[in-house]
Structures are given as structure tokens and as C-alpha cells.
Amino acid sequence: MIRLGSLFWLxxxxxxxxxxxxxxxxxxxxxxxxxxxxRVITAEEREIRVLEAExxxxxxxxxxxxxxxxxxxxxxxxxKQLHATVADIPMRPPPQAPQPAPAxxxxxxxxxxxxxxxxxxxxxxxxxPQAPPAEMPVNTVAEPPPTQSALRAMPxxxxxxxxxxxxxxxxxxxxxxxxxxxxxxKSLDDLIAQIMASR
Amino acid sequence: MTIAAPSFDNNPCRPRHFKPPPxxxxxxxxxxxxxxxxxxxxxxxxxxxxxxxxxAVALRIVEVVLLDSGGAQSHMPRFRMPAPPTxxxxxxxxxxxxxxxATLDSPSVxxxxxxxxxxxxxxxxxxxxxxxxxxxxxxxxxxxxKSFVYIKRHLTPKEQYEVxxxxxxxxxxxxxxxxxxxxxxxTAHVVGYTGIDNxxxxxxxxxxxxxxxxxxxxxxxxxxxxxxxxxxxxxxxxIDDFTAKGAAGLIMDVNTGExxxxxxxxxxxxxxxxxxxxxxxxxxxxxxxxNRNTLGVYELGSIFKIFTVAMALDYGTSTLASxxxxxxxxxxxxxxxxxxxxxxxxxxxxxxxxxxxxxxxxKMAMAAGGQRQREFLARxxxxxxxxxxxxxxxxxxxxxKWREVNVMTIAFGHGISVTPLxxxxxxxxxxxxxxxxxATLIKLPPGYAPPGQQVIAPKTSEQMRKLMRLVxxxxxxxxxxxxxxVVGGKTGTADKISGRHYAERKLLSSFVGVFPINDPxxxxxxxxxxxxxNKQSHGYATAGWTVAPATSxxxxxxxxxxxxxxxxxxxxxxxxxxMVESLQGKRVENY
Numbered sequence: 001m002i003r004l005g006s007l008f009w010l011x012x013x014x015x016x017x018x019x020x021x022x023x024x025x026x027x028x029x030x031x032x033x034x035x036x037x038x039r040v041i042t043a044e045e046r047e048i049r050v051l052e053a054e055x056x057x058x059x060x061x062x063x064x065x066x067x068x069x070x071x072x073x074x075x076x077x078x079x080k081q082l083h084a085t086v087a088d089i090p091m092r093p094p095p096q097a098p099q100p101a102p103a104x105x106x107x108x109x110x111x112x113x114x115x116x117x118x119x120x121x122x123x124x125x126x127x128x129p130q131a132p133p134a135e136m137p138v139n140t141v142a143e144p145p146p147t148q149s150a151l152r153a154m155p156x157x158x159x160x161x162x163x164x165x166x167x168x169x170x171x172x173x174x175x176x177x178x179x180x181x182x183x184x185x186k187s188l189d190d191l192i193a194q195i196m197a198s199r
Numbered sequence: 200m201t202i203a204a205p206s207f208d209n210n211p212c213r214p215r216h217f218k219p220p221p222x223x224x225x226x227x228x229x230x231x232x233x234x235x236x237x238x239x240x241x242x243x244x245x246x247x248x249x250x251x252x253x254x255a256v257a258l259r260i261v262e263v264v265l266l267d268s269g270g271a272q273s274h275m276p277r278f279r280m281p282a283p284p285t286x287x288x289x290x291x292x293x294x295x296x297x298x299x300x301a302t303l304d305s306p307s308v309x310x311x312x313x314x315x316x317x318x319x320x321x322x323x324x325x326x327x328x329x330x331x332x333x334x335x336x337x338x339x340x341x342x343x344x345k346s347f348v349y350i351k352r353h354l355t356p357k358e359q360y361e362v363x364x365x366x367x368x369x370x371x372x373x374x375x376x377x378x379x380x381x382x383x384x385x386t387a388h389v390v391g392y393t394g395i396d397n398x399x400x401x402x403x404x405x406x407x408x409x410x411x412x413x414x415x416x417x418x419x420x421x422x423x424x425x426x427x428x429x430x431x432x433x434x435x436x437x438i439d440d441f442t443a444k445g446a447a448g449l450i451m452d453v454n455t456g457e458x459x460x461x462x463x464x465x466x467x468x469x470x471x472x473x474x475x476x477x478x479x480x481x482x483x484x485x486x487x488x489x490n491r492n493t494l495g496v497y498e499l500g501s502i503f504k505i506f507t508v509a510m511a512l513d514y515g516t517s518t519l520a521s522x523x524x525x526x527x528x529x530x531x532x533x534x535x536x537x538x539x540x541x542x543x544x545x546x547x548x549x550x551x552x553x554x555x556x557x558x559x560x561x562k563m564a565m566a567a568g569g570q571r572q573r574e575f576l577a578r579x580x581x582x583x584x585x586x587x588x589x590x591x592x593x594x595x596x597x598x599x600k601w602r603e604v605n606v607m608t609i610a611f612g613h614g615i616s617v618t619p620l621x622x623x624x625x626x627x628x629x630x631x632x633x634x635x636x637x638a639t640l641i642k643l644p645p646g647y648a649p650p651g652q653q654v655i656a657p658k659t660s661e662q663m664r665k666l667m668r669l670v671x672x673x674x675x676x677x678x679x680x681x682x683x684x685v686v687g688g689k690t691g692t693a694d695k696i697s698g699r700h701y702a703e704r705k706l707l708s709s710f711v712g713v714f715p716i717n718d719p720x721x722x723x724x725x726x727x728x729x730x731x732x733n734k735q736s737h738g739y740a741t742a743g744w745t746v747a748p749a750t751s752x753x754x755x756x757x758x759x760x761x762x763x764x765x766x767x768x769x770x771x772x773x774x775x776x777x778m779v780e781s782l783q784g785k786r787v788e789n790y
Contacts, residue, residue: 046304050356056298056381061428077759079683085764 086189287376287397289414291390291404293424294459294642296417298381299390300404300469302397305377307352308362310341314369318342324365325350329358352395353377378404380469385427388490389420389461389589389640392469400472401488403640405590419642421457426450429756431462433749434725438464441730441745447491449619449724450757453627453713455648456636458587458620459721459761463491491726494591496616499726500693501555501742502626502711503612507564508552508666509629510575513659516567519666519781522547525558531604536561536611539692539741540675549779552666553674555690557611564610569601572609578654579625580635581617588640593618612691613701619709623724626711630667630687630719633660668716668777679712679747681754683765685773687716688750690742695729705729708742712750717776720763723750 057063068074291300315321318341326334329351340348353375354362362370378393380386391402399405403420411418434446450460467476467487476487489495511517525546528537538556551559564572576582576597584594596616598605608614620638628635634651643649667687670676675690691709694701709726713719725746736744758765766773 049301050303052298053301053303053379053381056301059297060382060385061425062385065428065432076756079681079755079765082683082759082765 091191288378288393288411290417291411292417292419293386293422293427294419295423295425296419297424299386299420299422299424301379301381302376303379305353305355305375306359306372307375308350308354308359309371309373310348310350310367311346311369311371312341312343312348313346315341316368321367321370324367325362325370328361328365382424383468383470384466385424385431386422387466387469388463388488388492389422390469391589392472399590401469401591402490402589406588420640421452421459421642422461422640423459423760425760426460426757427462429753429760430460431464433753433756434462434464434727437725437727437730437745437749441727441733441736441740443727443731443745444729445491446725446727447495447619448726448753449492449623449722450753451623451627451638451722451724453631453719453722454636455643456624456627456638456651457643458638458640461492461640463489463495490589490591491728492619493585493587493589494593494618496593496596496618497707497709497726498613498616498693498696499619499622499709500612500691500707501557502622502689502691502709503615504552504555504560504610504691505626505629505663505667505689505711506576506579506581507560507572507610508548509655509659509663510572511548511563511567512662513575513655514567514571516571517548517563519548519662519779521563523551523556523559523562525551525556525562527558529558529561529607531607534604534608536607547781549666549669549782552689553669555675560610561607564606565603569603569606572606573601576609576615578635579628581615581621581625585618585621585624585638587620587638595621612693619724619726622711623722626713626724627719627722628654629660629663630713630716630722631660632657664713664716664719665777665779667713669779669782671712671716675741675743676710676712676747678743679710679750679754681714681751681758683768684754684758684763685715685717685766685768685777686712686751686754687714687777688712688747690747692741692743706740708740708745710742710746710750712747712754714754714758715763715766717766717773721757721761723753725750725753 288302290298290302293299310321312318318338321341322334322338325337326332332351337350340350350370351358354372359372362372376397378397380390380392387402389402391404391406392400393404394400399408399411403418404411407418430448430450434448437443438446446462446464448460448462449458451458465476465482465487467484468474472488473484475484476482491497508517511521512519522545525538525541526543528535536557538554538558540554540556542550542554542556546554546556546559548559548563550556551563573582582595582597584592586592595618597609598614605614624635624638628651633653633655635654636649636651639649664687667689668685669687670689671679671686676688679686679688679690688711691711693707693709695705695707697705707726707728708730709724712723712725714721714723727745730740730745732738732740732744739745
């Protein structure tokens with residue numbers, strides 16, 4: 001009679017053996033797959049090399065020149081186009097109480113700034129203190145003097161002229177306070193970086 | 200092994216289930232006991248040995264599986280991993296990473312004639328697939344009885360597919376690679392080309408053959424493909440406009456020595472180096488493969504005067520205020536040195552350069568002396584073979600004995616032949632503060648300038664910049680002006696030697712331009728071989744009418760690509776920076 005202990009060891013040995021064979025075949029299968037994948041990668045890499053060469057061929061300056069003449073007729077940059085650089089575009093001057101004529105772009109730039117107040121209220125707030133209400137909407141009704149219809153378009157402003165200066169006093173203070181001095185953009189690039197960071 | 204007590208076991212009446220209680224074996228005294236003990240000792244020793252081995256195996260398993268020491272790779276050939284593809288040669292790219300030369304797979308088809316059952320049928324099929332093959336030749340190959348004959352080398356993927364479709368037994372593919380130049384003629388002279396076995400035959404491919412074979416990463420050149428295109432197009436335009444024989448151009452970063460562009464025309468297609476060019480059907484191959492920039496040596500003529508003036512100023516034998524009488528030609532031996540753009544009066548040093556006076560330059564060189572002249576040219580590297588990565592390099596020609604007549608002619612660039620490349624390196628040293636740096640075609644790390652040699656004083660370099668600006672503002676090179684980019688330069692029109700004499704009608708017009716000359720960044724050297732006058736140039740084929748306008752166009756096109764910001768040339772700072780003091784208060788007569 002086989003002793004219980006021997007039986008236990010026998011079972012264990014066969015189980016280990018079976019498991020080992022199982023693992024071995026698994027590994028074989030995996031290695032086969034690995035080799036296959038590597039072959040595919042090699043083939044793909046070769047293909048990529050061919051495609052890269054083809055891309056270089058299709059984008060050689062001669063072809064681009066011909067295509068440019070046919071479809072876009074872009075010209076080399078002339079000296080005239082290079083007189084100013086991005087650095088030459090002035091930044092918004094630091095907000096001081098009496099500002100010179102407001103640039104039409106300002107509300108947009110300010111609106112794009114993080115933590116800034118909504119553009120509409122900001123536009124009002126900055127425009128109102130330096131100009132009488134009739135001249136205010138520089139960007140919407142530029143040249144013609146305010147006609148009745150134009151005036152009617154802004155009833156709120158005309159009806160409550162007394163309210164506007166209050167609003168003006170309140171909001172610029174908020175705008176000045178919001179972007180901390182260290183975060184104020186020094187250049188346009190800086191500003192764009194800030195906008196991107198806030199997204 | 201236990202030895203039961205015999206008294207119990209031998210009892211025949213013992214019940215089957217009855218076992219005598221275990222008891223210590225009774226070991227008889229004497230030799231048996233000794234043998235038994237020896238046995239026990241051996242057993243113990245063996246078990247310790249096995250335990251050690253198993254422990255080692257266990258430890259190793261733990262190490263391999265858990266610690267992953269990297270030894271867990273299969274050693275069976277069946278599982279050997281296919282190596283990632285190694286291109287036989289490294290790719291070549293331009294400074295922006297644009298591919299200039301790549302190695303692609305292109306299998307060759309070969310046959311084992313011993314395995315081919317029906318050579319006649321196989322020949323028929325193969326000739327149908329490749330009409331370029333000669334049927335008779337192929338049949339001879341297939342019946343030769345060898346075991347390896349090439350049928351066709353370097354197939355395209357489509358051709359490979361077709362051969363597979365034929366299904367001829369004994370016809371097989373061999374893995375091979377082939378060099379491809381996507382940009383074709385554009386960089387032909389710089390990159391060069393390789394033969395059928397991928398050995399470099401010309402250009403960088405030959406000059407850096409070993410490096411390219413060893414490398415895996417692409418080799419990055421200092422060349423900029425866009426600028427190369429602009430330069431080639433403008434030079435081609437000069438050739439077409441003036442029905443010239445050829446042209447060459449070179450654009451160099453004066454502060455690092457990097458060559459951004461190098462064009463030599465006529466050129467060739469490195470993908471098919473042997474095939475005649477439809478544009479120049481009659482031109483021999485050697486002429487098209489000739490790199491005028493590095494292999495050609497030329498008497499460059501008046502552009503050499505910048506060296507004469509720099510030498511005289513640097514040695515102090517002349518100052519900007521010195522004057523030389525250029526009213527009459529110099530007779531020396533059987534030669535007469537005269538001026539092409541003669542003013543027939545006493546000229547100051549700036550005027551000699553502005554109006555390109557041969558007489559003035561010769562007198563300046565004589566004042567300095569031949570020994571100084573020779574030493575100065577040697578210091579600028581003009582008397583030795585230049586070093587650059589391409590294989591084709593020309594050695595300069597200069598007189599072994601530096602006679603008086605040589606001193607005079609070399610002063611205006613005759614009697615000495617150098618490569619345009621050496622000239623460009625030396626000219627860059629004149630304007631960049633006086634530091635001569637070796638020219639290179641390999642991209643340098645940004646912001647790095649290789650160590651150079653101080654060849655002239657920074658003060659002389661500054662004066663040269665001012666004088667070269669003067670040439671473009673008021674002198675012979677006015678047509679090279681590119682508004683906003685402050686071009687400075689020098690024209691040169693040389694008579695070509697034919698046989699033993701100078702040919703009056705055969706010219707070599709060249710222009711060296713530097714921009715922006717107030718803060719030199721790039722040097723443009725252009726040269727056109729045998730230009731013929733046309734109607735627009737009013738009968739002139741001199742440098743001022745041929746390559747100077749081309750330089751202006753080139754500068755205006757490449758400056759935005761190179762990030763050079765145009766400036767207001769009339770602004771006081773620039774005017775002041777480029778003012779020549781000795782001409783202060785004098786009326787400058789325009790050429």
C-alpha cells in the first residue's frame with residue numbers, strides 16, 4: 001500500500017511537472033508571438049523609411065515651388081512686411097485712472113485674460129470714465145454721430161448716466177486687483193502663455 | 200535500512216496486522232558496523248551536496264524571475280529574436296532634419312541555374328517581366344550550371360511582386376539596400392552618390408564613407424535645403440540670362456564656418472549619376488560632376504583686392520587716408536597693368552576698392568612687399584589645400600617664386616588660383632572680427648563657434664566692413680544692394696586663362712557679399728563662368744551686372760528664412776557704424 005505521504009509527493013511532483021510544461025508551452029507561444037510582432041515591426045519600420053523618403057521626395061522645394069505657383073502664388077517675404085516685429089506691438093499700458101483713448105482691442109484682450117471680468121461689463125467700465133456716453137461705443141458705432149437708432153440701442157447707458165461712473169469706479173478696481181502684479185504679461189508671448197496655462 | 204528483530208518476525212503465528220514495535224537496529228559489532236557507518240557518512244555527504252545544488256538552483260530561479268538580472272533570455276536558436284533592421288549606411292539630413300539621402304530596401308533577384316527546370320520558359324517569363332533584360336544573355340546565364348547568377352539588381356516593390364507572381368522555381372530574392380536621394384540634383388555635389396554596392400563615390404558619401412557605414416543615427420549637415428534651392432534657382436537664372444557655361448555659389452555663416460548652401464552648376468542626378476542630363480545632353484559626365492566650389496581652383500580676380508587692402512591696413516603699410524597714383528598704367532616686363540573702370544587720377548585706399556583699381560591695388564601690394572603678401576595669404580589659409588568633408592578638394596596654384604610681377608598681379612587676383620571655398624573662409628575672417636574658422640558641412644550645436652585663429656586685428660576687420668559697404672553703396676557693386684539687409688561686398692571680373700594667355704572675351708565674374716555688414720552674419724559668394732552680355736546688361740558681363748544683382752535677390756530671399764531682421768539703412772546708428780572717416784566731408788563720386 002502506498003503511504004499517504006508518498007501519494008502527496010507523487011501528486012505534487014506530477015502537478016509541478018504539468019504546470020512546468022504548461023508554462024513552457026505558454027512561454028513558447030509568447031516568444032513566437034514576440035518574434036512575429038518584431039517581424040511586423042521590422043516590416044513597418046522599413047515601410048516607414050520608404051514613406052519618409054517618399055515624403056521627402058514629394059515635399060522637395062522644387063515641387064513645393066511648382067505647387068505654390070499653381071495653387072497659392074505666395075511670394076517671398078518682402079522687406080516691407082518685416083519692419084515691425086511682435087515685440088513692437090505695444091502692450092496695454094498699466095491701468096491708470098484717466099486713460100488715453102481706449103484701443104478697441106482692449107476688451108477682447110482683457111476678456112481673454114484669466115480671472116478677468118466678463119467682457120461686456122469691462123468694456124463699459126473702461127470706456128465710460130474717459131468719454132461721454134455718446135462717444136463711448138467706439139468699436140460698434142465708429143464714425144457716424146450717434147443717431148436716434150444708435151442711441152436707442154443703448155438705452156441703459158443713456159437712461160442711467162449717473163449709474164455709469166459708479167460702475168466704472170467699482171469695476172476697474174476689481175480688474176486691477178485680480179491679476180496679481182507678478183502675473184501681468186510683459187509681452188504678447190507672455191500673455192499667450194498665460195492664456196494657455198489657464199485653459 | 201532497518202533490521203527488525205528476528206525473533207518477532209520469524210514467528211509464523213504473527214497476525215498479519217501485527218507489526219513489531221520499532222526499535223533501534225541492533226548493530227552487530229565488528230566489520231559490518233564499520234561498513235554501515237561509512238555508508239551513513241557517504242549518504243550524509245551526498246545529501247549535503249544535493250542540498251547545495253538545489254539551493255543554488257533555487258537561488259538562481261529567484262534571481263532570474265524576481266530580480267530580473269537580464270539573464271532570462273532564451274538561448275535556444277528557435278527563439279532567437281530577429282534583429283531590428285540596421286541600415287547599411289546612415290541617412291543624411293539637412294540642418295532642419297529634411298532627408299537628403301536615405302537607404303531603402305531594394306531586393307535583387309537572382310537564380311540558381313541548377314534548380315531551374317526549364318531555362319527557356321524561365322527566360323521567356325523573366326524577359327516579359329523585365330523588358331530591359333537581354334533574352335540571349337539571360338538564357339546563357341540560366342544554363343551556365345553555376346549556382347548563383349544575378350538576374351536584376353535593385354528591384355522596386357512592384358517588380359518584386361511581379362517576379363513572385365511568375366513563380367519560377369530557383370529564382371530567389373536577395374536582401375539588398377540602395378541609396379536614394381529624394382532631392383535629386385539639388386544637393387548632388389555636396390552629398391555625392393554611392394555605387395551599386397553602397398560605397399561612397401563622391402561628395403560627403405565618399406569623404407565620410409566610414410562614418411556613414413558605422414553610424415545608425417542620421418548625419419546632420421549644415422546645409423539648409425530651402426537656401427540651397429534659392430541659391431540654385433538664382434544661379435540657374437544667371438546662367439540662363441547670360442548664356443554662361445556654369446556657375447557656383449556658396450553661403451556661409453561667417454561666425455561659425457558652417458556652409459549653409461553650396462551649389463555648382465551644371466549638376467547631375469545622384470540617383471542616376473551616369474544618365475545624361477536632358478538640359479545638357481552634350482555635356483560630359485565629368486563636367487557635371489565637377490564641384491566648382493571645392494575642387495575647382497580659379498583666378499578670382501578683383502574680389503582678391505579685399506585681401507590686398509586688408510593686408511596693407513593690418514601691417515600698417517597703408518591707412519585709409521593713403522593715396523596712390525592711378526592715373527597711368529604700370530609697365531612691368533611685357534605686361535601693362537591697367538584699370539578696367541579707370542578714373543585716371545590719384546585714388547585713396549577706399550576709392551581703390553570702390554572703383555576696383557588694379558593699379559592702386561598693385562601699388563598697395565608693392566608698398567607692403569611680396570614677403571608680407573605671401574605671409575598674409577598663407578595666414579588666411581589661401582596657400583594650402585582647404586579642409587572640408589567632401590572628397591573633392593582642389594589645391595591652390597601660386598607661384599613658387601614670388602617675383603615683383605607676381606606681387607602686383609596677385610594684388611588684384613591674377614596669378615593665384617584658389618578654390619571658392621578657401622576664398623569664402625578667408626573672406627569670412629576679414630569681416631567677422633578677424634577670426635579664421637575652418638569651413639564645415641556638418642551642423643554645429645547651436646551657439647557653438649569652433650575655435651578659430653585670430654588672423655587680422657579686429658580694428659582692420661571693422662575697416663574692411665566699412666570699405667565693403669562702400670563698394671555696394673557707391674562703387675562697382677551697387678546692384679548687389681538689398682534694401683534693409685545692409686549688404687557689403689566686392690565685385691570681381693577676371694579674364695580666364697586659355698592656354699598660355701588670358702582670353703579677353705572669356706570672363707569669370709564673381710561677387711562676395713556679406714550681410715548685414717554692420718553685424719556680419721552670412722557670406723554669399725557667387726561666381727559665373729563665361730557669361731555673355733545681354734540687352735538688359737547694356738553689353739556688360741562683368742560681376743556688377745551679372746552676379747551682383749543675383750546676390751541682391753538671393754539675400755532678399757534668404758534673409759527672412761535665416762531670421763535676419765531688416766533695418767533702416769538710412770538710420771543714424773547704421774550710417775555712423777559704417778562711416779569711413781577718411782572720406783568724411785568729401786563728395787563720394789558714384790561709380
